[in-house]
Amino acid sequence: MKLVGPWISGFTRRTGITMKLLGMPFEHLSLDAYVDREEIRRYSPMGKVPALVLDTGEVLIDSAGIIDVLYELAGPDKALVPPSGAARLKALQLIGIGLNIYPKLTALYEESLRPQSYQLQSVFERLAEQAIIGLKQLEAEAGDGWLVNDTLSQADIMTVVSYQGASMIVLRDHVTAKNFPRLAALTERAMKIEAFASTVPLL
Template sequence: MILIGRNLSPFVRRTAASLNLLGLPYEQRPYSTVDNAAELKEFNPLGRVPALLLDSGEVLVDSTFILDVLDEMAGPDRALVPPAGAPRRAVLAALGLAVGATEKTVALFYETRRPDGLVWPANQEKLSAQALAGFAALDRMALAGPWLIGDRLTQADITMTAGLDFAEMMLPEVFTGRFPALAALRDRANTVPGIGATRWVK
């Protein structure tokens, strides 16, 4: 399989980490949405990352759908989201917060890059409040430990780790130091080789 995108994107990163943890071999083409737009559109007409080229020749886009297929490949005993019942709902609830907080963080980052004269302070404040609220809810969940949902690492932990690392790297003045329990869980997740190896370093 071929993973398209750079691990600077938290959504590419969570896909790469999941492939690693599930033991699914792949190669990665670190295409940038800015520098490799033409190459990227050969895999995804939307020009977004990640995309995953399967051995069959099929191309999957959007990390949510990619991760669902990876869990199916790995089987229910190894899947990073439980297959059914209350355990599945609990992981999906935490995962929804992690995805939402990460999406708002990415949007906030782009909002801060607007040219002078096009800055929209009210939208920055709204996006910041949404992202902070999502991470704060996860921080409260992290107090129970060792992982967000029980004693097994799940996709919620992977996605949160990719999102919080991105937030603290790109917008440290907004996020760093605010979520001690969550940061401790993130640090623990980054000691897992399949996750830590995907961490983007400036």
């Protein structure tokens, strides 16, 4: 399989971490949606990443659908979301928050690319506020272990990806270990695992 997209894309990164944790080998095509547009469109005509090229040559976009297919390929026992009940609900709640933080980070990044005279402080503030509210919700859920039943799940993946995207890239002054000590500790735990450490976005 081929995974198209750079680790700086949180959606690509969560897909790559998932594949690594599931022990699925893949070729990583680290193409940047903003730079390598034509190349990406060979796989993903809308230019969206991640795109997953299956061994059959079929292509899937959107991390939710991709990860669904990966769980099916790996077998239900290996899925990184609890199968049912309160644990599944909790995992889906937290994943939903993370999935909605990341587009705010992407929008902040895109805003920062505008010439300064076209940037609106009010837009920056609104996006940052939304992302920070989401991160505070995740911080409140974090404890000493993994987020759901102390078992590593997709909720931890999306939380760590969101925290690192904010703290390393677009909200470095606000999203710090001092302000988010539990998310920082969760991230430190995750970074001991190769799947996380080998996919850190490098600018």
